[in-house]
Amino acid sequence: MNQPGFKKAVPFADLVDNKSVEIEIENMALMLHRRGEKVYATGVYCPHAEVRLDPRNTSGDLIICKAHGYRSNIKTGECLEESDVRLSTFSVMIEDGMVWVKFEKPH
Ligand code: FES
Numbered sequence: 001m002n003q004p005g006f007k008k009a010v011p012f013a014d015l016v017d018n019k020s021v022e023i024e025i026e027n028m029a030l031m032l033h034r035r036g037e038k039v040y041a042t043g044v045y046c047p048h049a050e051v052r053l054d055p056r057n058t059s060g061d062l063i064i065c066k067a068h069g070y071r072s073n074i075k076t077g078e079c080l081e082e083s084d085v086r087l088s089t090f091s092v093m094i095e096d097g098m099v100w101v102k103f104e105k106p107h
Helices: none
Strands: 006-011 020-025 028-035 038-042 062-064 071-073 089-095 098-102
Touching: 006 020, 006 028, 028 098
Parallel strands: none
Antiparallel strands: 006 098, 020 028, 028 038, 038 089, 062 071, 089 098
């Protein structure tokens, strides 16, 4: 992998289809969502009021926050309840069976 900014996450084979998992890379918590042969990466905090999301609480492409029920799209970050907030999303590449995620570490 020689794409700048991408960090090694997990082997693709470790991800179960239609499941979401929380991982940590370089002390940064992220969520990986495998949907078929694709993987999407998001942040772990609800865009409504920053409550931590539960990776088990998904339905299709949506992750649902248990606090007030906001639904966010794991592919686009779009929040169905409020159009001006978004779940953080990150670029993903899969190369040689390894999942790589591009993100900036917060300072
Ligand atoms: S904090 Fe997630 S819906 Fe309110």
